Amino acid sequence: MNLSRVLETHAAWFDLLDDAQQARVLRDTTIADIEAGTIIEHKGAIASAWIGVLDGLVKVSVGNADGKMASLTGVPSGGWIGEGSLLKREARKYDIIALRRSTIARLRGDTFNWLLDGSIPFNRFLLHQLNERVAQFIGKAEHDRLLAPDARVARCLAELFNPLLYPGNSTRLEITQEEIGYLARMSRQRTNQALRSLEAAGLLKVVYGAVEVLDLDGLKAFGT
Numbered sequence: 001m002n003l004s005r006v007l008e009t010h011a012a013w014f015d016l017l018d019d020a021q022q023a024r025v026l027r028d029t030t031i032a033d034i035e036a037g038t039i040i041e042h043k044g045a046i047a048s049a050w051i052g053v054l055d056g057l058v059k060v061s062v063g064n065a066d067g068k069m070a071s072l073t074g075v076p077s078g079g080w081i082g083e084g085s086l087l088k089r090e091a092r093k094y095d096i097i098a099l100r101r102s103t104i105a106r107l108r109g110d111t112f113n114w115l116l117d118g119s120i121p122f123n124r125f126l127l128h129q130l131n132e133r134v135a136q137f138i139g140k141a142e143h144d145r146l147l148a149p150d151a152r153v154a155r156c157l158a159e160l161f162n163p164l165l166y167p168g169n170s171t172r173l174e175i176t177q178e179e180i181g182y183l184a185r186m187s188r189q190r191t192n193q194a195l196r197s198l199e200a201a202g203l204l205k206v207v208y209g210a211v212e213v214l215d216l217d218g219l220k221a222f223g224t
Contacts, residue, residue: 003029007105010054010078012167016121028111034098041096047085049106053077056102057175059183060094073136073159074099074183076173079166083126084133086112099179132164149186151223153194154203156184157211158219172212180211198222 003026007014014022031054034040040058041051053075060072060081072094075081085092086109098104115122136159157180160166160173181191195206203219205212213219 003031006031006054011052011080011105012078013080013122013125016125017115017119021115021119021122024111024114025107028108030106032104032106034102034104036098036100036102038098039095040098040104041082041092041094043093043095044091046091047082047089048109049082050080050086050109050112051082051096052080052105052107054103054105056104057099057179058102058104059097059099061097062094071183071185074156074179076160076166076175080129083112083130087116099182100176128164132162136162136165148223149184149190150194150197153180153184153186153191154198154219154222156180157198157204157213158216161213161216161219171214171216172210174210176209177206 004022007025007029014025017025034056041047043062055077057077058075058081060075062072075096081096082092116126157173160175160183161171177191177195178188180195181188184191184194186194195204195211198204198219199206201218201222203213203215203222205214
């Protein structure tokens with residue numbers, strides 16, 4: 001695997017670095033193929049790496065001692081997650097779990113902090129990402145409380161096409177109805193009904209193992 005080429009494709013921040021910074025990132029990034037259902041990062045573990053999804057789909061979730069789980073968001077190919085815990089040098093407050101077989105990058109935490117100290121463009125990228133992430137979670141909290149199921153699925157999908165958080169995505173996302181249900185916290189049957197409603201509204205097209213978005217703005221506004 002040509003790591004430099006992979007990061008150029010799946011890490012929008014990599015091209016913002018100078019040659020020396022890129023060289024250190026290449027030295028301090030490891031790649032691993034992770035099977036579906038594997039916990040990539042455990043809640044309570046001290047954060048030691050920035051996590052990138054080079055291929056596949058992961059979810060960020062929390063749970064309690066009774067085994068009840070709640071999905072906070074999904075991260076498709078091109079997304080990077082976990083910078084907050086690194087910035088605060090604290091234990092992770094969530095699990096990161098592979099929803100399907102995924103290729104995961106880990107950038108060492110000390111190199112992540114070294115980039116913060118030496119790269120203004122990297123800082124600017126991270127600031128935009130954090131701002132967008134905050135807006136995403138505020139919106140999710142609102143949508144989960146106020147929107148009907150069809151609209152919740154619409155917003156769940158719209159989040160996965162966020163061009164700032166996941167710049168590698170086109171209008172087509174490889175995702176199954178079961179995976180959408182995990183992220184939207186709905187049954188597969190109810191998720192299927194919602195997708196059919198959104199398809200009938202001309203907002204997306206459901207194909208085998210994937211969803212093709214036809215109207216992203218329409219998905220964001222659906223149900224309001």
